[in-house]
Structure formats: C-alpha cells, structure tokens
Amino acid sequence: MNARGGVVRRRTKAPASPLPQRDGIDPVRVRLPEDPEGSWATVRDHLLGRYGAAVGAERVEEMLREGRFVGTDGPVSGDEPYAEGRWIWFHRDFPPEVPVPFGVGVVYRDERIVVADKPHFLATMPRGRHVAETATARLRRDLGLPRLQAAHRLDRLTAGLVLFVVREEDRGAYQTLFRDRAVRKEYEAVAPYDPAVGLPVTVRSRIEKERGVMAAREVPGEPNAESRIALVAHAGGLGRYRLEPVTGRTHQLRVHMNALGLPILNDPVYPVVREDGPEDFGRPLGLLARTLEFTDPFSGRAVRFESRLRLSGPG
Numbered sequence: 001m002n003a004r005g006g007v008v009r010r011r012t013k014a015p016a017s018p019l020p021q022r023d024g025i026d027p028v029r030v031r032l033p034e035d036p037e038g039s040w041a042t043v044r045d046h047l048l049g050r051y052g053a054a055v056g057a058e059r060v061e062e063m064l065r066e067g068r069f070v071g072t073d074g075p076v077s078g079d080e081p082y083a084e085g086r087w088i089w090f091h092r093d094f095p096p097e098v099p100v101p102f103g104v105g106v107v108y109r110d111e112r113i114v115v116a117d118k119p120h121f122l123a124t125m126p127r128g129r130h131v132a133e134t135a136t137a138r139l140r141r142d143l144g145l146p147r148l149q150a151a152h153r154l155d156r157l158t159a160g161l162v163l164f165v166v167r168e169e170d171r172g173a174y175q176t177l178f179r180d181r182a183v184r185k186e187y188e189a190v191a192p193y194d195p196a197v198g199l200p201v202t203v204r205s206r207i208e209k210e211r212g213v214m215a216a217r218e219v220p221g222e223p224n225a226e227s228r229i230a231l232v233a234h235a236g237g238l239g240r241y242r243l244e245p246v247t248g249r250t251h252q253l254r255v256h257m258n259a260l261g262l263p264i265l266n267d268p269v270y271p272v273v274r275e276d277g278p279e280d281f282g283r284p285l286g287l288l289a290r291t292l293e294f295t296d297p298f299s300g301r302a303v304r305f306e307s308r309l310r311l312s313g314p315g
Contacts, residue, residue: 014029014031015087018070018072018074018089019089023094024132024141024146025094025131027090028090028091029087029088030088030089031086032046032084032085032087033084035084041081042081042082043079043081043082043083044061044078046082047064059093064076068091069088071087071088094131097130097131098278100121100122101281103119104116104117104118104135104138105117107307111166112170112298113151113164113166114139114163114164114166116139116161116162117160117161118154118159118161119159120158120159120285121156121157121281124150124153124156125149125153130156136164145166147167148164148165149165150163151163151171151174151178152178155250155251157268157284158187158285158287159285159287159289160289162289173297173298178248181246183293183294184244184291185289185292185293186243187244187245187288187289188241188243188287188288188290189243189264189287189288190239190240190264190265190286190311190314191241191263191265192237192238192265193231193234193237194261194262197260197262199241200228200229200230200231201228201260202227202228202229203226203228203256203259203260204225205223205225205255205259206222206225207219207225207249209249209250214273215269215270215273216249217255218255224247225247225252225255227245228245229260230242233314234314238314239262240313240314240315241262243257251269251270253287254267254269254270254287255270257270258270264285264286265286265313266283266285268285286312288307288310288311290307291305291307292304
C-alpha cells in the first residue's frame with residue numbers, strides 16, 4: 001500500500017527473450033496489460049486492438065499463423081485465453097531501407113566501450129524508418145556484440161564519433177557523463193566564409209523543436225543552447241570552422257551557424273527545408289563530430305578520441 005491507500009505494483013523484470021536478434025535488432029517485447037473492462041477474451045483480441053490499425057488486421061492474423069508471436073514456452077496461438085502480465089515477443093517487419101554505402105570505422109575498442117566513426121546518412125540507433133541500416137545494428141553484427149548500445153545520439157546526417165557501450169550494466173555511467181556535460185565535444189564544419197562575421201563568437205539562444213516538424217527554431221526566452229564558433233581556415237568562398245557545443249539541443253550547431261548567416265554546406269533543412277527525395281550520397285552535410293574527451297567513470301583515466309574522417313574543404 002502507498003500513503004494514499006493504493007496498491008503499489010512492483011515492476012516485474014522481463015525474462016530473457018526466447019527470440020534471438022535479427023540483423024542486429026532486438027525483438028519487440030510486450031507485457032499484456034490489465035484488462036479491467038474484459039475487452040480481450042483471447043490473445044488475438046489484444047494483438048488486433050494494439051497493432052491492427054498500424055499494420056492491418058490481416059497482417060496480425062498472418063503473423064499468428066506463422067508463429068511469429070512467441071512466449072517463454074513457444075509460439076503463441078491467437079485463441080489462447082488472455083492472461084494479464086504475460087510476456088510476448090515478436091520481430092516486426094522492417095521498413096524498406098536504402099543501404100548507406102559507407103562503412104562504420106572503429107576508432108577504439110575495449111571490454112567496456114567501442115568508439116566508432118559513424119558515416120554521413122547513417123542513423124545512430126534504430127528509430128522510425130531507419131532500423132537495420134543504423135550504426136548500432138551494423139556494429140552488433142560486425143563485431144559480434146549483440147548487447148551493444150549507444151551512450152548518446154549523433155544526428156543521422158552528421159558524421160563522426162559515437163560512443164557505444166558493450167555491457168548494459170555500464171551504459172548508465174557513460175550516459176550520465178553526457179547528461180552532466182562532462183564530455184567535451186568538438187565538431188568541424190564547412191560553410192560559407194564571410195569576413196563581416198566576427199569570429200570567434202559564443203552564440204546563446206533558445207531553441208525549440210516541435211514533434212513532426214523538420215526544422216528547429218530560435219524563439220524568444222531564456223537561452224537553452226550555447227555554442228562556441230571559430231574560423232580555422234578559408235579559401236574559395238568557403239570556411240572551415242571549429243564548433244564547440246556547450247549544450248546539446250537538437251540541430252543546435254546547424255541552427256546557430258545558420259543564424260550567423262553561415263549555413264553548413266549541403267544542409268537540407270537550414271536555411272530552407274528541401275523537398276523529401278532520394279538521398280544524394282555525393283552531397284554530405286559539412287559537419288563532423290571530430291573529438292570526444294572525458295574521464296572514464298570506471299578507470300578514472302582521462303581519454304581523448306579523434307575521428308579519422310575528413311571533410312572536403314579549405315584547410
């Protein structure tokens with residue numbers, strides 16, 4: 001009982017999945033919820049109500065016939081009585097994906113972490129329409145590390161360093177470094193050169209991004225985003241810039257460079273959102289996550305990693 005007289009339900013730890021990963025992707029795990037209204041007489045009733053609108057009732061029925069829904073004791077029949085709290089696993093149908101024709105480079109690896117160079121156009125982790133074609137899935141397959149997970153996210157169009165954690169029990173410690181801004185990150189960008197823009201400069205503003213809207217925007221209010229921007233070299237109307245984000249808002253560096261009148265080369269969103277279409281792998285975004293520095297939470301050792309990727313441009 002809690003202080004208000006209600007029943008406190010303890011979270012039940014899920015048993016190990018009876019299904020292996022597929023192409024580096026974990027199966028979906030479902031715990032059948034309470035049914036106080038008695039809406040679901042059978043497992044089929046619940047699955048149709050939960051997934052029928054998304055994939056179609058016929059597809060759910062087909063997956064049941066194929067034995068795609070699995071419990072701890074084997075395939076689940078749709079006619080089985082509904083049982084609250086039961087665990088069920090299945091592999092969802094992957095969306096069609098265009099292969100990204102660039103490899104993921106391993107910069108450093110030990111028993112706890114993998115630091116990898118993610119190429120342009122490859123998502124960091126499975127989400128939405130990018131599932132098997134992600135850095136996480138590729139590294140799990142290529143390195144034989146099925147529990148590998150990213151400690152932070154790097155924008156799909158940005159290339160460079162991403163820190164991955166080998167063991168699930170270590171992930172929280174590395175995520176905390178990023179949450180507490182204990183990781184120094186340095187980026188490199190190629191963008192137009194304008195001698196009228198005074199650099200170096202620290203840009204502070206309030207950035208908001210609405211769900212479902214491609215571009216983030218600066219709005220009035222207390223700043224929640226800070227970036228330090230310096231010119232490294234310039235030639236032929238282009239500049240190479242060093243960018244140091246103090247905070248980590250979505251698209252922060254792209255928004256701040258655009259606000260200075262220096263939109264990053266080949267940016268499909270800033271200053272103008274381009275129409276959605278096939279990826280042009282020959283025109284990557286001119287943004288690279290070049291450096292990660294932090295004190296390892298387990299060894300106490302100060303570490304620094306540098307990307308082996310390079311941007312085309314001056315300098």
